[in-house]
Structures are given as structure tokens and as C-alpha cells.
Amino acid sequence: EPEVTQTPSHQVTQMGQEVILRCVPISNHLYFYWYRQILGQKVEFLVSFYNNEISEKSEIFDDQFSVERPDGSNFTLKIRSTKLEDSAMYFCASSFYSYNEQFFGPGTRLTVL
Amino acid sequence: SQQGEEDPQALSIQEGENATMNCSYKTSINNLQWYRQNSGRGLVHLILIRSNEREKHSGRLRVTLDTSKKSSSLLITASRAADTASYFCATERDTGRRALTFGSGTRLQVQP
Numbered sequence: 001e002p003e004v005t006q007t008p009s010h011q012v013t014q015m016g017q018e019v020i021l022r023c024v025p026i027s028n029h030l031y032f033y034w035y036r037q038i039l040g041q042k043v044e045f046l047v048s049f050y051n052n053e054i055s056e057k058s059e060i061f062d063d064q065f066s067v068e069r070p071d072g073s074n075f076t077l078k079i080r081s082t083k084l085e086d087s088a089m090y091f092c093a094s095s096f097y098s099y100n101e102q103f104f105g106p107g108t109r110l111t112v113l
Numbered sequence: 114s115q116q117g118e119e120d121p122q123a124l125s126i127q128e129g130e131n132a133t134m135n136c137s138y139k140t141s142i143n144n145l146q147w148y149r150q151n152s153g154r155g156l157v158h159l160i161l162i163r164s165n166e167r168e169k170h171s172g173r174l175r176v177t178l179d180t181s182k183k184s185s186s187l188l189i190t191a192s193r194a195a196d197t198a199s200y201f202c203a204t205e206r207d208t209g210r211r212a213l214t215f216g217s218g219t220r221l222q223v224q225p
Binding site: 031033042043044048055056058089093098099100102103104107 | 144205210211212
């Protein structure tokens with residue numbers, strides 16, 4: 001069964017460093033998303049991406065964040081200068097179309113020291 | 114309550130019993146989705162119910178949606194120890210936004 005994959009599973013970085021989180025969405029899906037979950041808190045939406053551009057973003061997704069689909073399979077989230085409060089589990093998701101099921105990857109646990 | 118709030122927050126039952134979790138939300142929605150999350154792991158999609166549907170089944174799962182009350186319930190029948198996890202509802206609003214708004218979840222413990 002097709003699934004969303006994410007790498008790495010765990011990333012440790014120093015405050016101020018740039019990180020890139022990688023995702024491979026399900027191959028025939030058209031919509032891609034990033035969410036995050038701070039330990040003990042709700043899953044929060046960050047951004048959605050369709051047709052090679054951001055279609056929607058939350059207040060969390062400020063200028064420190066960017067997304068890219070560098071090729072036909074990968075979808076990346078970059079955090080330019082990490083802060084302690086960026087420590088969270090980051091989930092990538094994809095859906096075939098809008099208003100369809102969103103399938104999530106296993107997540108990348110980001111720890112900022 | 115906030116968009117997508119589940120109750121109870123925690124539920125402990127014996128294997129073989131049924132587990133019912135509820136979700137309430139505030140705004141009009143296009144669909145509501147239920148997810149399972151094992152501790153520290155990813156979100157597994159369970160079922161999606163659209164705003165024009167009232168009930169949906171998938172295996173041992175039964176989901177209901179009452180748009181007039183802005184609420185949904187997830188019933189797991191004949192629970193198993195492997196069903197132990199957190200369960201979240203997530204709503205997709207009907208405003209054209211595709212972002213899912215998640216609740217705080219119900220932690221289900223199934224005792225063998």
C-alpha cells in the first residue's frame with residue numbers, strides 16, 4: 001500500500017542552524033501539507049502546497065519557513081534559523097485532491113538545542 | 114470548546130468492550146476525519162465522513178456525524194489491546210481551506 005515517507009526520523013540541531021526536512025508524498029497525490037506537533041500539544045497546520053505553489057499557510061509559517069518540491073517526488077520543509085520553540089514532531093501529509101483523506105507520514109522529530 | 118475537541122480525554126476499557134469517543138467542533142465543515150496515533154508515532158488515517166453523510170463504517174469502526182449539533186462519534190467495537198492509542202478528530206472547513214484542524218485527542222487504553 002502506498003505511503004508517505006519522511007527523512008530523517010530524528011534531527012538534532014543547534015539553535016540558529018538551518019534544517020531541511022524531507023518527505024516523499026504518495027506518488028499520484030496532488031496536494032501536500034506540513035503539520036507539526038509540539039510535545040503534548042495538538043497537531044497544528046503549517047502549510048499546504050498545490051501546483052508548485054503554496055495554497056495556504058498558517059500564522060506559524062513565517063519567513064523562517066519555506067517549502068519546495070525540488071523534483072517530481074520530494075517535498076521539503078526548510079527552517080532557516082531554528083529556535084528552541086521549533087522543537088516538535090513535523091508531519092508531512094498528502095492527498096489526491098482537496099476534500100479527500102490526508103495521509104500522514106511517520107514524522108520527523110526535530111530537537112533544537 | 115475549540116474546533117475539534119474530543120471527549121473523554123482518556124478512556125480505559127477491557128478487551129472485547131466497545132469504546133466510544135466524541136468530537137465537537139464549532140464551524141461548518143466539509144468533512145471530518147479520524148486518526149489514530151500510537152505513542153510518539155505517526156498519524157494513521159482511519160475514516161473520513163463528509164458533511165452530507167450521517168454514518169460510516171469501516172471494519173470495527175463506526176463513525177457518526179451530526180452537523181446540526183456539530184458533533185461526531187467514533188465507535189470501536191470488540192476492542193483489542195492493539196487498539197490502545199490516541200484518537201483524534203480533524204475537521205476540514207467548508208471555506209475552501211484544506212487545512213485540517215485537530216482536536217486534543219482521546220487516549221484509549223485497552224486492558225488485555
